[in-house]
Amino acid sequence: MEIRSAAVIGAGVMGSGIAAHIANAGIPVFLLDIVPQDVKDGRGNDRSVVARTAIDRMLKTEPAPFMHKRNARLVTPGNIEDDLEKLAGVDWIVEAVVENPAVKADLYARLDAVRKPGSIVSSNTSTIPLKNLVEGRGDGFARDFMITHFFNPPRYMRLLEVVAGPDTRPGAVEALSRFADTRLGKGVVRCKDRPGFIANRIGTYWIQAAINQAMDLGLTVEEADAVVGRPMGIPKTGVFGLVDLVGLDLMPYVSRSLLNTLPADDPYRAIHREPELFTRMIAEGYTGRKGKGGFYRLNKSGGGRVKEAIDLATGQYRPSEKASLESVGAAKQGLRALVEHPDRGGIYARRVLVDLLAYAASLVPEIADDMTAVDQAMRLGYNWRFGPFELIDQLGADWLAGALRDEGKPVPALLEKAAGKGFYRTEGGRLEFLTVDGSYAEVARPEGVLLLSDIKRGSKPIKRNGSAALWDIGDGVACLEFTGKMNALDGDVMALIQKAIGMIGDGKGEWKALVVHNEGDNFSVGVNLGLALFAVNIALWPQVEQSVQEGQETYKALKYAPFPVVAAPSGMALGGGCEILLHCDAVQAHAETYMGLVEVGVGVIPGWGGCKEMLTRATLNRKRPGGPMPPIAQVFETISLAKVAKSADEARDLMFLRPTDGITMNRDRLLADAKAKALELAENYVPPEPATLRLPGPTARAALRMAVDGFHQQGKATDHDVVVSGALAEVLSGGDTDITAEMDEDRLLELERESFMKLVRSRATVARIEHMLTTGKPLRN
Known part of the structure; x- marks a missing residue:
């Protein structure tokens, strides 16, 4: 089957984000939620206000859920009391409501009564096993049902975990996986119906282990993030910065959901903690970026902007300081150099990685058929540069096994099979991975993938x-x-x-x-x-x-x-x-x-033909008559405002x-x-034909400079902005030409080069370049 239409039930942050991304694929989608109680009580008349408000909110959200604002037109708001029957024609229904089995069961019964035979129904749940979700439903529903676990925000996070039940139609799984891959751009990872699936099972363990060891070793939050961030191929947020990003208040909820379903002997149970400091932070609203701050905060008192970090021992905020650990510098020599460094950063890295990687190795094949699925899930779901098994290969499988034995800990069976060889190898120019039976198999790429x-x-x-x-x-x-x-x-x-x-x-x-x-x-x-x-x-x-x-x-x-x-x-x-x-x-x-x-951000203009190409496109592709100024003004605005x-x-x-x-x-x-x-x-x-343009020259240049002078007087353009914009106006107007003369590309390139060289000699431009190299941000001089 082919997915041509969809619906999402639940217009929260996750559900509305899924709907937006389906719209990004060009697919019309219904977004439904409840009818609010105040509307039922007669205090409002928009019965679909929840979904409609979600769409409006997404149009103002940054980073934007929609790839283009016009994609919002493909999302039709509605509610589950009036509009369920409209879903009779859709091919895919995504449930993203509250994680309450009773609520989901009631919704599934209502969906089953209106959906067309063969339409796919999936849940975005991250905590409830599939077998529980289909319990009590008919065989037809079970055949069309699966879990599709998106990661937030759905547009940007590439991982989609797909869980099929024993009764799910293979054709349904294949159709949805193909759509998610080619139309939604997802890396589809098939998971087993186990608690937390893959990414959150391992990710939650990693977060808990990293926090525990940081507190036990007395590290600052900056030191911990410096060690478990970039040196390990993990985003620079590290662990405390990541918790601030997703919300500290989410952590107890995720932990409880896992603890409710994990096996009794799962190692996560042994390391789970809920520090009193974290409980107090949540109660006081210090839940991270969405709250008053978290492990980091921006103190704006007194009109300033001071980045602060919390002291894990006292719970008090202090000015944030850059971590200065020798082990972080040693990590440039490789992961082994980090974990073998004697300072507390190296000890911290060793403790976190040894336990984490052993845990990941112990979960295959429980959570996935092979280790490549685990690596892909962590790369795409947590933005790690390397998956757990790739990290083991960097340390050495024998080294990790030895570290575990030294600490009196069991060595996972899969790690034992990697002894003396590792989890990945290149054979005959092909990448191969270690299977659960100890042999190697080629890492297969889906049809249409070329890396x-x-x-x-x-x-x-x-x-x-x-x-x-x-x-x-x-x-x-x-x-x-x-x-x-x-x-x-x-x-x-x-x-x-x-x-x-x-x-x-x-x-x-x-x-x-x-x-x-x-x-x-x-x-x-x-x-x-x-x-x-x-x-x-x-x-x-x-x-x-x-x-x-x-x-x-x-x-x-x-x-x-x-x-x-x-x-x-x-x-x-x-x-x-x-x-x-x-x-x-x-x-x-x-x-x-x-x-x-x-380029204006560093005080110059595009000098490798950018001005020439943009001007040519705007002039030759204009759809309405109106003389030469509209395309010139359009390009001027695009380049001058960067x-x-x-x-x-x-x-x-x-x-x-x-x-x-x-x-x-x-x-x-x-x-x-x-x-x-x-x-x-x-x-x-056949190569393209060279283009020639007729440009107005000084009259256009004067008009553009007049506009910039107006912005300058209003304080919207700096002194050097005026200089740079003037040079850009010189190029786009054609210099000293007039509208009767034809100008070829070589002359435009010459104008670009002349203006570029005038600007690059300016001390103000040099200051901009130096500032960009030092701070990564443009200088407003």
């Missing part, structure tokens, strides 16, 4: 230098990968692009097309600012101008190459990273791609993407989709 990491594991690059690499991804398609820090762009990247263009040639030989893609957290944050600042500080002006011109010429060569170039970005594509997208024949973007020309699209869908509005560019919901499918597009374009490919 650059798999290609790199089984081959060597065609060409490589310090900042980029070129890979053969099959069928005559090459892939250009950025490899520098944060995938920043520099001369090495430009050099390899030029080599790739020469290697592919006319696209008629061994090579047909080029894809620009990488699997980093971000596609590219733009030019390497550190190198740029070094050159500016020692006044290497000829070299700076040469690098600008080199970037312009490289991107132009890419645009007019005799073969198709398709970019496949994900994460941030900013500055020069956005400019390369503008020069490609097509873009296949991950839905969560954040694009923008943000607008960033917060989704690929929004990027179309800002013209960073064309209407014809593609969007892939699942990041794992991005490279395959881009390759398919490149091969499609390669058939009878």
Whole structure:
């Protein structure tokens, strides 16, 4: 079956977020909740006010549940008293109501009376076993029922845990899994019907163990988070910051639900604690970011903004201090260096990891058929860079087993089977994992998934230098990968692009097309600012101008190459990273791609053809007549305000993407989709024709500067904003041209280069660059 319509029952934060993300997939969805008592009592007339309010709230929420505000039109509010019959035609019904078995049972009976035969019903429960949910229901309901456990917020968290019962139709599981994968962009992990499933079973143990050991060892919250955060491949929130994020008041609820269902001998029971300090914090409203603060808070008394942290021993707040533990620095040498360091950070890391990893190893195959599901669940559900079994391989399976024996603790059977070898290996260029019977099996990828990491594991690059690499991804398609820090762009990247263009040639030989893609957290944050600042500080002006011109010429060569170039970005594509997208024949973007020309933040303008490409797009693609000013003003506003699209869908509005560019919901499918597009374009490919524009010159420049002066007088633009915007106006208006003259791309590039070089010589621009490198934030000077 194919899912073409859906409904979500329960308009709380989770249910409404699920509905929003279904709408992000282009699927119409009903969002239903109860009729409030005051409406029943005649004190209101909107019987669907709960759902309607939830939709309104999401339109104002940041980070936004909707990838584009217009997606809200696909969500129809309603209530379970008047609108259940409307669900007779939907293909998938998601229950996300209160975690009360009686409430759910009553709802299921009502749904079963109206739903169409074969429609899927799923629960978003994270605490109630599936066998309890279907108890007393008919066989038909049980065949169509499963658990689909989303993680909050549903748009951004990639994990979807799917639990099927013994009677659930395989076809239903397959249809929903395929929809969640391709349309919702989820990493679908099949779990067994066990308490907490996978991610929360292990995640809750990790949080409890990390908190216990921090308190026992007398660590500060900053020290604990510094150790169990980035050194372990865990988000920088660490453990106390994570609890602040999700809410301290949620922890007792999760703990109780697990304790009610866990086996009597589960190790979590032995470490579970509810410290008096935490109980008092909850009672006083210190539940984290949603409350008055948590383990961290922002003290605004006296007009200031001082970040404070709680003292775990006294319960009093104090100014937050950066952790200074030698073990955190030692972690740069590897995880083993961290856990073997003698300071209290190293002792803390060892205690947490030894118990956590042993617990994870003991749960397979109880909670999942193999360990790859556990690793995937923790990567996607908790944003860990490495799953538990990948962490064991970093420490060494023998090391972990030895540590457990030294402490008189049992060694899990699966860990014993990894002795002398580990959980993952590469064999014949293929990634393999250790199965529960002790043999190895290949890590299977779903059909339609192509990962650059798999290609790199089984081959060597065609060409490589310090900042980029070129890979053969099959069928005559090459892939250009950025490899520098944060995938920043520099001369090495430009050099390899030029080599790739020469290697592919006319696209008629061994090579047909080029894809620009990488699997980093971000596609590219733009030019390497550190190198740029070094050159500016020692006044290497000829070299700076040469690098600008080199970037312009490289991107132009890419645009007019005799073969198709398709970019496949994900994460941030900013500055020069956005400019390369503008020069490609097509873009296949991950839905969560954040694009923008943000150069004004460091006191310059886009210098690698970004101004030229945006102006060309706006001028040639305008839908209404009205002279040259509307497109110029549109581009001026986008670049001068450093607008960033917060989704690929929004990027179309800002013209960073064309209407014809593609969007892939699942990041794992991005490279395959881009390759398919490149091969499609390669058939009878013809490069684009160079564009010429007619620009108004000084009159347009004066109009743009007048607008900026108005903002300056209102205090909305700084002194240097005026200077930078003036340089941008010079480029977009065409310099000293007039409307009767044709201007080609080379002249626009020349104007870009001239304006860029004037700005980069300014001390105010240098101050902006230095501030960005130091703080990561723009300077308002």
